[in-house]
Amino acid sequence: MEGKKDMLTWEQNTLLSELTIGLEAARKLHAQLGGSSSSSSSLTSFSSPATETSKILLKQILSSYEKSLAIVNWSSSPPVQLILKEDAVAPVTHSGVIPESPASINGSPRSEEFIDGGGSNNTHRQDHFFNSKKRKMLPKWTEKVRINPERGLEGPHQDDVYSWRKYGQKDILGAKFPRSYYRCTHRSTQNCWATKQVQRSNSDPTVFEVTYRGAHTCRQGSAAPPPPASPEKQDTITKQPIAQTPNELLESLKTSLTVRTEGLDDGEDVFSFPNTPPFYDYGTTNDYFGGLMESSPIFDAVDWFNPTVDINPEFPTFLPDSIYY
């Protein structure tokens, strides 16, 4: 552990330290607020006092910190032992800590990925790599998102500011609803291999389990240049490495990780990562959902997760629920 940490750059060490400090502080604050660690409680109770808002925001802060740490850990070569500890203060709603950490696959999976590419932009070679079981070694976490007819999407959803493209849908054994598969729109242009799966819960059709796999290496969000009108025409440009090294990812994280906690009580101060400013326009989709919920209880709300829907920079209407690795 120490040895590994010594091999990190100063920036990585500093970032890890800062993230850890922030995480611990948030956890302590969460504990002082008497934060609940039960995901079900957060799903089923929606009281609205300011303290509840604070708890909710804190949960979101915690989950964001932990995911950021997970990303840093994953992008580190060699990876750092994740600092998250389930027994450290109040656990949020995790069920584990990245069991599929790439720590077991010769350090950086991505280094192997791109070495394997041999400098070629051949998608099939990369596909070949990622078709292997090593693809499963990418960091994975799951978020539960609840759709409330009145309040819209609830649950951590900050990752979905990214552009996703649906590439498959499949009926899963024992699941009432099909699972949808999404990959990053910029896979071909920016070698971003992040994917996500959306599975509607059997027990509660208003709950969706969104499983993310792999960290985004593409440039999206505020710091990102506008996507090319035609990816094909951008081939020569996108061959340049774009935030693919751990350092670049760390740099990106450093610029994006800003937490404002003052004024939590009034509920107006927004916690956000500037890199992930927009959120879905739940106001619009609420109506859509509400109407469908009343008319058809079995509408395919998975499509509702299509990130191509309008986004709204306003405060998100969702509430953090659970993230588990």
Add this chain to the structure above:
DNA sequence: TCCATTTGACCAGC
């Protein structure tokens, strides 16, 4: 024309 979605087929792991 470009891009996203759909959907049947294919492949790897178990």
Add this chain to the structure above:
DNA sequence: GCTGGTCAAATGGA
């Protein structure tokens, strides 16, 4: 052989 995950051709919308 079954299942989950992905590919890629077909299709449709902007």
